[in-house]
Amino acid sequence: MYRAAEDAPGKLGVFVYGTLKHGLRNHDRFCGGYLRVEEATVCGRLYDLPAGFPALVVPEENIAATGSADPAGDAALQARMNAASPRAQQPPAGGWDTVRGEYFVFGDPARRLPALDLLEGFAPGETGLYQRALVPVGLPARDTGLFAWAYTRRTEEGRYLPGGQWPPATG
Numbered sequence: 001m002y003r004a005a006e007d008a009p010g011k012l013g014v015f016v017y018g019t020l021k022h023g024l025r026n027h028d029r030f031c032g033g034y035l036r037v038e039e040a041t042v043c044g045r046l047y048d049l050p051a052g053f054p055a056l057v058v059p060e061e062n063i064a065a066t067g068s069a070d071p072a073g074d075a076a077l078q079a080r081m082n083a084a085s086p087r088a089q090q091p092p093a094g095g096w097d098t099v100r101g102e103y104f105v106f107g108d109p110a111r112r113l114p115a116l117d118l119l120e121g122f123a124p125g126e127t128g129l130y131q132r133a134l135v136p137v138g139l140p141a142r143d144t145g146l147f148a149w150a151y152t153r154r155t156e157e158g159r160y161l162p163g164g165q166w167p168p169a170t171g
Contacts, residue, residue: 012075012109013082013148014116015040015137017101018054018166030119031104040103041138042150043096046166047158054166055153058135059096064147067132069124071113074149078134081147085136099164103137103148113149120151129153 019026022037044058064081067074106112113132116122121129130151137148161168 010072010075010107010109011035011079012071012106012112013078013137013146014104014106014112015042015101015135015148015150016104017042017046017056017099017150020116021102024167026119030115033106033108034104035107036105038103038139038141040101040148041140041164042099042101042135044099044135044152044164045097045156046099046161046164047153047156048161048166048168049158054161055130055158056099056150057154057156058133058150058152059094062135063133063152064136065134067113067117067122067124067134067149071109071111074113074132074134075109078147078149081134085147097162097164098138103139116151122151 016031018024020031021027042056042058043062044056047055047057049055065077117132120132122132130153132149133152134147135150135152136145138145163169
């Protein structure tokens with residue numbers, strides 16, 4: 001049976017939509033050493049926060065799990081979800097947008113997740129700026145989808161970006 005890199009034990013898939021994307025301020029420091037990257041989409045709404053970075057809100061029913069303090073366990077959960085789930089890309093529904101970003105595969109969840117959690121202000125079991133959520137991610141180049149970790153918000157605040165892309169286009 002074929003196993004994609006994101007299904008393999010010990011691998012970690014993360015959807016990024018803001019300062020972690022290629023060419024932006026946190027990419028080199030936090031995303032170096034990735035195994036693979038490709039364009040990706042998520043169903044949600046994107047907001048530009050006054051602090052100079054974005055926030056993603058996803059439909060509550062799309063959150064398959066919330067991150068824990070066990071990076072290896074979270075990577076294993078993601079692999080199990082991807083092995084068991086259908087690979088169909090789900091279109092946005094009910095007034096939600098297609099948010100564009102990048103899907104990264106990393107081989108070091110025990111090091112990577114704590115660093116990303118710290119950057120994003122996520123502490124398992126505590127209230128923070130973001131939550132780390134396991135959400136369905138579309139991979140348009142492969143016409144498929146899978147589950148990936150993304151840093152999301154529960155509240156809609158900031159300037160709404162109807163195009164689903166950050167940084168917003170200037171013009």
